[in-house]
Amino acid sequence: MKGVDTIARIRREFFTRGRAIKDIVRDLHVSRNTVRKVIRSGATAFTYERDVQPLPKLGPWRDDLDRMLTTNAGRSARERLTLIRIYEALRGLGYEGGYDAVRRYAKTWKRERASVTAQAFVPLIFAPGEAYQFDWSHEIVLIGGTTVTVKVAHVRLCHSRMLFVRAYPRESQEMVFDAHDRAFAFFRGTCQRGIYDNMKTAVETIFVGRERAYNRRFLQMCSHYLVDPVACTPASGWEKGQVENQVGLVRERFFTPRVRVKSYDELNALLLDGAIAYAKAHPHPEERERTVWERFEAERAALVPYAGRFDGFHAVTASVSATCLVRFDNNRYSVMASAIGRPVEVRAYAERIEIRQDGRVVAEHARAFGRDQTVFDPWHYVPVLARKPGALRNGAPFKDWVLPAALDRVRRKLAGSAGGDRQMVEILTAVLGDGLPAVEAACAEALREGVHSADVVLNILARQREPTTPVTILTPESLRLRHEPVADCARYDSLRRAP
Template sequence: MLIVETIARIRREHFIKGKTIKEIARDLKVSRNTVRKVLRSGETSFEYERQVQPRPKLGRWAVELDGLLAANAAKSAREQLTLIRIFEELRGRGYDGGYDAVRRYARRWSKERGQSTAAAYVPLSFAPGEAYQFDWSHEVVLLSGTTVMVKAAHVRLCHSRMLFVRAYPRETQEMVFDAHDRAFALFKGTCTRGIYDNMKTAVETIFVGKGRLYNRRFLQMCSHYLVDPVACTPASGWEKGQVENQVGLVRERFFTPRLRFKNLDELNAWLLDKCIAYAKAHRHPELVDQTIWEVFEAERPKLVPYAGRFDGFHAVTASVSKTCLVRFDNNKYSVAASAVGRPVEVQAYADRIVIRQDGRIVAEHPRSFGRGDTVYDPWHYVPVLARKPGALRNGAPFKDWVLPAAIERIRRKLASTDDGNRQMVDILNAVLTDGLPAVEAACAEALGHGVHSADVVLNILARQREPAPPANIMTPAALTLRHAPIADCARYDNLRRTI
């Protein structure tokens, strides 16, 4: 094979040293035709490619091999056969050649097919405030020393490339609502169009073309923020390529090496700072004389003004057990005792649970994302204690109950008396009518007088509820007495004699 070093030497020997073709052929031990070819063509390299590939054994099997390769390529990645399996299939049909010939043929077949089906794309351009893109990614972090898979919500403004990232424990609809609200609050506005993939929390049915049946609650959110949602073609990630690229960028720059935080709140605060710092430090890919943050600041006036927080919750109906508990998402939450016996509506937000009955809030708790957790609010069970005061000592909702200091001191003092539970229940029931600050002040006043009886505390509360004495009325000067009246009992004595 004629290598580039030999070609270079032939050219130097002839054009610099002036040697003849015969001399060069003799010195370098190559043919004269080869030397002539190099000198006449002026090329510095030659590549030989066989025009006709003889396949004495594979030739008549080429059609069948083409069919096997095409059928295999049409399968999903998980179901595709390896080349050795295809070779074995061909051998089973009667092919008696070697594997190497099949491998070379398959490589050339793949190369030719790749050239004929190579995808080309049109670069996209967006006006300020025209569109944003949304997507999810899965990232691994350490929270309180435990390895956790979090779901990162990504929002990207298409014009300025301003990014927003927030981590959640789930990809549920209420998380989608929360991510949009926090992103739009940061941007101080939103775009007229939102570009999404066909996630189940937004799209219920995919029709031919761009037709979509969107989720009702998702459409409510878009209506609140004045956004026109657009869903991509299935398996066409390039239609929202900016946020797809953001996923890789954030994974490389933010989540590598593996992050370590105490909880999700600390992680999200750090992610928000990183998003802003990245935008201020990096140039815009198109407007290279400005940073992403500077282009974002210029885009802000073109955004649709932020409409305020959308009441983004996922609602389900649930029943209330006799122990004042409602089951939701593999966990239990307590409700007010008055809600027992009738269904309630559980409104799940990204960070809390609100439970309503006939439009009235009967419970509100921080949301738990574990399994089998029970979240109590002891005040929900205080009305039940009026009938079962003994439950105050061993009731599950009252374990580790942190009360205000004065009420807790009263509770410890009453614990040593025979009817201490009953008296404490009377004090706790007063909180439901008078409020916690008033009862705490009454307990502090009772302790200041050296007593801790429930009767004393309730008496103090009763005195506080009595109306205040009427204010002094100013008497006009014309009606003011100039001489004080003198008591005269003589008229009374005369009256008595006449009887």
């Protein structure tokens, strides 16, 4: 078939210059029928596709080739065979044809399969405050000079397209709760529906259709914020396509090139600033004359009012060791010595750990996300020191213990004296009853007087605890004497004269 350049020359020679067909045939070396076809059809290009492709050698092997192509398409990209390998396998079965026939057939097979499997979608539109979408992504950053894979929570309002992102070390349930609370606090409200995939922290069982058995704590969170959760069909990411697209956008704009920060707090501050800057600078996809931020400001009035922070913790039961330690998430946390011997409830929040026993808080720590770390609170071990004062010098909880200034000066002065550890333990034990501010003040007063012994400090504390001077009692007017008695010493003289 002649190319478009030859067809163009034929048309120009005939219609513009008025040359005869036989002259065009002679000069351009084309057939008379070709020239007539170009002139009569008025087309500027011709294409030809064979309706029926004869495959004399491949025909008997089509079923085997179809099976090979189908099996190969079902493999992962890394394990998928090339067409040369498939051709060699077909030759091993007895096929005597060439590779080109296999290549053309595979191309047709792939095109037909794509037309069968291709899916059409209906564009969605959401009313203000109707729904939001939630998802996770994994990003690589440098935190404190160490390469770390962080888990990023994404929340997107479906109407205004406003986005919220926050990074966490885990994808656990307490992180889900914290991400929702921070997002809703930033939005100053929430939507009527929340669209999720079937993450294990939210969905326990998937039934037929849209029916799900949600996690009990997750339902409590949704009830607190007045949200109706909706789970997508498994492996159907397009049902929450907005937040899926947001993952790619955030990765491209916020994490490329690789981010270098000192802490998670710095990273999350950058993400929040980046989200606000993006929303203020980019137009809304459906209303180009307004930015995403302007649509978000207008949508706020339709949001369900923010209900306040949900007590989003993940609770587990644990035992207390003889060293006053509780193990959780591959790390150990200290508790009060009085908690030994009975189980405790560990409440894990996104950034802290709270340990309770019989409804009483026996420990609270900043959460550690490494492995085999031990987090001490030295005050938990002070009651033990009362029985074992020698542990103050080499006890692990007391290493690098930062005390208030006056208390630390007393400790350093007592460290070089005989019985200094025991005296320091007596002072520390007083903190449990009198409180740290009172003991700190007593230590400061003792140091001003040039002394630092435990007896002096405890004496000062005892004087501080003494009751104040009672107030003078006023005599009621009805009991007041009207005639004050006069002293008469002569009565004593009469007694002295008696025999």
